[in-house]
Amino acid sequence: MKTSKTGKTQIITNPSQKELKEHGSYPFPFLVSYESLSGYDTGSFLWHWHSEIEFTLITEGRMIYQVNDRCFLMKEGEALFGNSSTLHSGHMADETDCEYISITFAPRLLYGYEGSLIQEKYVAPVLHHRGLAAIHFDSSEIWQEEVVEGLRNIIEESESRRPFYELRIQEQLLHIWLLILENCSVEGTECRSIDEKNYERIRCMFSFIQENYARKLELEDIAQHVHICKSECCRIFKNYMKESLFDYILKYRIEQSLPDVLDGKDSLTEIALRVGFADSNYFSKVFHRVKGCSPREYRKRNSMLM
CATH class of the missing domain: 1.10.10.60 (Homeodomain-like)
Incomplete structure (x- = not known):
């Protein structure tokens, strides 16, 4: 992202709309961002994509969030999983501002190294799942409440920077991933x-x-x-x-x-x-x-x- 001459935020992309922002660093590819739709020049963030996985937590207001061909009306306290390399955009639901927190990380933070059993057995099937471009967590089920609570814990750890916070963040991400695997059908579906x-x-x-x-x-x-x-x-x-x-x-x-x-x-x-x-x-x-x-x-x- 960069600041435009109006003082507002713009998402910088290459010609294919891939976001050029670095999400964290190579040693720890993880980033928490505090955003508001009014902070963008357009009052919305336009179509873009990135190879990282992204969770979005709404902290105030409402947002219409589109991932590929699916639209979600997200409200305060709800969250969304956006899969790797999916096109996504978001705009105000009722001409009022929406504040949200994005948690973005590289998939390797889950599986360690290329070709690992964790990657092949538990991560790749989700990344390549044509039906899991996005998951809306509206806390209608207990496991979704756990996901939202896990995201809040991750945000808290990122803010605190207390000893071992990186391990606690990775632990929470793995717990959320386990909840997704346990509650969303992954096997027996076509790839994307x-x-x-x-x-x-x-x-x-x-x-x-x-x-x-x-x-x-x-x-x-x-x-x-x-x-x-x-x-x-x-x-x-x-x-x-x-x-x-x-x-x-x-x-x-x-x-x-x-x-x-x-x-x-x-x-x-x-x-x-x-x-x-x-x-x-x-x-x-x-x-x-x-x-x-x-x-x-x-x-x-x-x-x-x-």
Whole structure:
């Protein structure tokens, strides 16, 4: 992550939307982050992915959290498991802020070294499970309450930095992993190979859009980039991302315009052309549809919060 010129947070990704932030260090690949949706330029965190596993605990408010093709309405006190290499995004559920804590770690913190029995028998089956892209812990069952309590213990240990805290964190992570294995069906399911092929196509679409959003984009260009026909391109994106490819492009352009809108130095026409719109009227219309207000209202509203 980095801070934008508006003073807010941005998730930095490569063209395929892989997050470039380092989660911990090589000796101890683990990180606890305290976040709020209002802390982002866009009031949400946009689609990205990383190889690390991530648990998210909501501490205040509500969030609509999407992992691959699944959406979750998360409330205060609830948590979510996001599997390795899954695409995920989150935004406010009711235009009010949401505060949350992310616990992110490399899978090897669970199994030690490549090829170990723990990796092959207990970790890899979950990482490759097509039905376990995400797990919502709403404390409706006792074991889910244990998971949430384990996450709170991990956060406490990370804050305290008392002697042996790394061992206690690893112990809690292994306990949570055991709860998942004991309570979620892992065996006898297909791996994520088919899904991964399509998600790789989606990542390529993301990459193409990120590099070309400022110019006129044709569906044929995107389809050719991922080597599929136009109808298949639209079908895959809509099926997995739950929105049309065209709507995503418009929303992406609006999100890219926000720093300049907040800055207020350039005209709406200049900003619109910079992010791929043909004119300021259409830009303002789409902006209102996406953000619920005009660009000027958005700047005024956010300037009072800065």
